[in-house]
Amino acid sequence: AETAQSQxxxxxxxxxxxxxxxxxxxxxxxxxxxxxxxxxxDNYKQYALGKNELRPLTKNxxxxxxxxxxxxxxxxxxxxxxxxxxxxxxxxxAKKWVEKSFDLNVNGEASLFEVNIRYxxxxxxxxxxxxxxxxxxKALELGEKLLPAFNTPTGIPRGVINLGSGMSWxxxxxxxxxxxxxxxxxxxxxxxxxxxxxxNPVFAEKVMNIRKVLNRVEKxxxxxxxxxxxxxxxxxxxxxxxxxxxxxxxxxxIKSWLMSxxxxxxxxxxxxxxxxxxxxxxxxxxxxGLTYIAEWRGGILDHKMGHLACFSGGMIALGAExxxxxxxxxxxxxxxxxTNTCHESYARSDTKLGPEAFRFDAGTEAMATRLSExxxxxxxxxxxxxxxxxxxxxxxxxxxxxxEVVKAxxxxxxxxxxxxxxxxxxxxxxxxxxxxxxxxxAETLKYLYLLFCEDDVLSLDDWVFNTEAHPLPVNHTNFxxxxx
Numbered sequence: 332a333e334t335a336q337s338q339x340x341x342x343x344x345x346x347x348x349x350x351x352x353x354x355x356x357x358x359x360x361x362x363x364x365x366x367x368x369x370x371x372x373d374n375y376k377q378y379a380l381g382k383n384e385l386r387p388l389t390k391n392x393x394x395x396x397x398x399x400x401x402x403x404x405x406x407x408x409x410x411x412x413x414x415x416x417x418x419x420x421x422x423x424x425a426k427k428w429v430e431k432s433f434d435l436n437v438n439g440e441a442s443l444f445e446v447n448i449r450y451x452x453x454x455x456x457x458x459x460x461x462x463x464x465x466x467x468x469k470a471l472e473l474g475e476k477l478l479p480a481f482n483t484p485t486g487i488p489r490g491v492i493n494l495g496s497g498m499s500w501x502x503x504x505x506x507x508x509x510x511x512x513x514x515x516x517x518x519x520x521x522x523x524x525x526x527x528x529x530x531n532p533v534f535a536e537k538v539m540n541i542r543k544v545l546n547r548v549e550k551x552x553x554x555x556x557x558x559x560x561x562x563x564x565x566x567x568x569x570x571x572x573x574x575x576x577x578x579x580x581x582x583x584x585i586k587s588w589l590m591s592x593x594x595x596x597x598x599x600x601x602x603x604x605x606x607x608x609x610x611x612x613x614x615x616x617x618x619x620g621l622t623y624i625a626e627w628r629g630g631i632l633d634h635k636m637g638h639l640a641c642f643s644g645g646m647i648a649l650g651a652e653x654x655x656x657x658x659x660x661x662x663x664x665x666x667x668x669x670t671n672t673c674h675e676s677y678a679r680s681d682t683k684l685g686p687e688a689f690r691f692d693a694g695t696e697a698m699a700t701r702l703s704e705x706x707x708x709x710x711x712x713x714x715x716x717x718x719x720x721x722x723x724x725x726x727x728x729x730x731x732x733x734x735e736v737v738k739a740x741x742x743x744x745x746x747x748x749x750x751x752x753x754x755x756x757x758x759x760x761x762x763x764x765x766x767x768x769x770x771x772x773a774e775t776l777k778y779l780y781l782l783f784c785e786d787d788v789l790s791l792d793d794w795v796f797n798t799e800a801h802p803l804p805v806n807h808t809n810f811x812x813x814x815x
Contacts, residue, residue, distance in 0.1 A: 357783055363737060364780040365416050367750075371772055372413065372421050374749040375405050381432060387749030388765040398450070399441025399494045403433055407453040408773035411801055414460050415789065416780060429454075430465050435472055438495035443480050443488055444514035446473065448579075448799040449769060451521045456801035458528075467528055474525040474534060483561040486540040490514050501561070509558035509567040515541055516580030519587050519598075520797050527806075542597065553608030554627060555580065571627035573609060574637030574688070579798040581605055582642060585650045586795045592806050593653070602650060610665070617691045621675060622668035625691075634691040636672070641685070641712040642798075644670030645719030649791070652723060663723070670716045672697060674732050677713060680756040683739040685713055699757070708752035708764065709744065711774035711800065718778045722786055733782045740775075774800035 371385075379385040382392025383404035398404055406425045413422040454470035457463065479497035480488040487510050489499040501508040519538045526535040544564050545555070551569055557576035558567040571577065584602035588595045613624050615634065624640055626633040644666045651662035675697040676685040684707045686699035699705045714736055721729040743761055744750045750771060753761035777800050781789060794802040 360734065360737075360783050361780065364776060364783070365418065367737075367740070368409075368412060368416055368772065368776050368780075369418060369421065370745075371750055371767060371776070372409060372418070372425075375409075375767065375772075376421075376424060378748060379405070380428065381406075384769055385749050385767040386765045387746050387751050387767050388763055390748050393766065396440060397442045397445045398439075399446065399492070400437030400439035401435070401441065401446065401450060401494070403428060404449055405767075405769040405772060407433075407450050407457075408769040408799065410453055410457040410466075411460055412772055412777045412780075414457065415777065426457075426463065426465070429469065433469060435469065435476065436495070438493055440491050441494050442514075443477055443490055443492055443499075444511075444517060446477065446494075447518055447521050448797055448801075449773070451477075451525070452797040452799050452801035452803075453773065455521060455524050455528075455803060456797075459802070459804050471525060471529050474522070474529075478533065478537070481537050481540075485544050485561055485564040486537065487544055487559060487561040487564065488515050488518075488537075488541075489561055506558045506567045507560065508562070510561045512555055512557045512559065512577050512580045513575070515559070516545075517583050517798055519583050520590055520795065520803055523587075523590070524803055542601075546597075546601075550608070552612050553604060554612060555605060569627075569629040571613070572637070572640070573613065573624045573643050574626070574640035578639050578642060581609075582646050582798055585646060585653075586797075589649070589653075590795045590803065590805055599653075603654075606647070606650065606662075614665070615691070617696050619696045621672045621691070621696055622665065623672050623691055623697075624669065635688055636676075636691075637688045638673075638676075638685055638707075638710050638712055641669075641673035641676075642715050644673060644716035648716075648719050648723050666716075666720065667724075670713075670720050670729075673713045673716060677732075677736070677739075681759045682707070682743045682753065682756045682761060683735055684743060684753070684756045685710075686756050702755075705755045705757055706752065706764065707744075707756050708766065709740075709750060709768050709771040709775055711770060711778055714775060714778045714782065715800070718782045719791075721782055722791055730782060733779055737779060770799060 374387060375385040378390045379392030381402050383395050383398060384393045386393050406428050410425050413425055451470050451473055454466045458466035476494045480492040480499040490502045490510055492499040501510060522534040522538045526532050548564060554571045556566040556569050556571055560567050584598050587598035613627055615625050616622050623636045626635055647662055648666035651659050651666060654662050676689045677683055679698050686705050688699060688704040689697050690700050714733055717729040717733045743753055746763060749767040751763035752766055753763055755761050789802050793805050796802055
């Protein structure tokens with residue numbers, strides 16, 4: 332930073348235009364993201380290549396049980412970020428691992444949702460950005476392995492599948508063997524591309540059938556509860572959340588419409604109706620003037636907002652761009668207020684990083700009140716909203732807020748061998764959780780980088796981001812995918 336400041340002084344003394352100063356500072360900031368990405372990748376490569384995540388304190392790899400024996404989650408998640416940042420050597424390392432070492436013949440309990448958004452999403456994005464056939468063939472092969480999960484009486488997939496045997500079941504913690512709204516509702520973007528690339532309509536048919544079931548079932552107050560029985564097609568509990576368990580279902584409605592080049596009118600109507608119900612029943616304003624989205628439990632509000640729900644500022648802004656003229660400013664104002672609230676959850680912590688959940692009750696506003704909600708695991712949702720708000724308003728505060736996150740990450744999450752989550756955002760000497768999440772490379776660093784890029788880098792007119800921040804092309808006629 333001192334070097335950049337001295338260079339800036341030199342430029343001013345040299346009487347060069349202010350625009351060149353802006354370019355210098357922007358270049359310096361982007362260089363910072365490249366350094367962060369390279370540091371995260373190099374340590375993963377050195378200590379954990381082929382494992383799913385890096386444990387940066389103990390300098391070893393973590394496999395976990397979400398991916399059913401699949402390996403290399405960080406590799407596949409990082410592919411497009413490495414490519415977009417033009418880290419060519421690192422991208423080639425990742426591509427080589429996919430070509431030589433990515434084995435799909437595995438057995439184990441895989442999350443249908445996580446495999447779809449991280450692996451299939453990552454492979455599809457890498458294919459569309461580069462044209463490399465290996466990414467396409469791996470995505471299609473993996474997509475085929477997910478199809479048995481849809482073999483239920485309703486066609487609503489179960490959440491867990493053995494990629495080897497094709498056996499599927501629901502999560503043990505899910506009420507009465509139910510499927511989760513965010514999980515079966517976050518397949519549409521990827522599965523439509525699988526059908527387009529393979530010429531096999533089965534993928535598109537599976538997700539369109541999910542729409543039919545959801546349109547048929549009665550929605551309490553117009554809301555979508557989080558738990559649905561794959562056997563009966565009825566809701567199991569009336570718990571509604573725009574955070575965990577519900578979140579990306581809503582995101583995929585508006586993005587399905589955008590990805591179809593605004594032809595999928597059914598998705599747009601479902602989004603509009605859902606947002607209207609959310610605003611009517613869940614959007615609240617605190618005594619201190621902060622707008623938030625509460626959770627709904629059978630008609631009783633829980634005045635809590637999760638970090639995961641902070642994607643919604645960006646989503647609502649994206650939808651506002653395409654709302655009727657009389658509602659456009661209303662929704663943009665709502666997006667602005669929600670994004671501001673999520674920023675407050677960061678600003679009110681000692682580390683300037685936000686907690687996993689924050690509350691608005693008993694005089695508390697935008698702060699965690701429970702020990703179990705004080706952690707930060709390198710999540711991207713707040714900076715995701717900053718990126719969308721910047722692209723759609725060009726208000727410089729969003730870049731300022733993004734840079735605050737960068738400084739906090741460097742100060743509190745960078746360790747000797749990578750980046751780690753922290754257990755308590757309200758202490759300036761936090762304990763690290765020893766996990767560099769794959770989504771830190773896929774989402775957090777990508778959204779921060781794009782926040783400071785020109786708008787034509789992955790233009791919102793030509794690309795939609797899946798919920799893991801993997802860019803998929805809008806289906807323009809004769810559209811040719813390119814980064815710039």
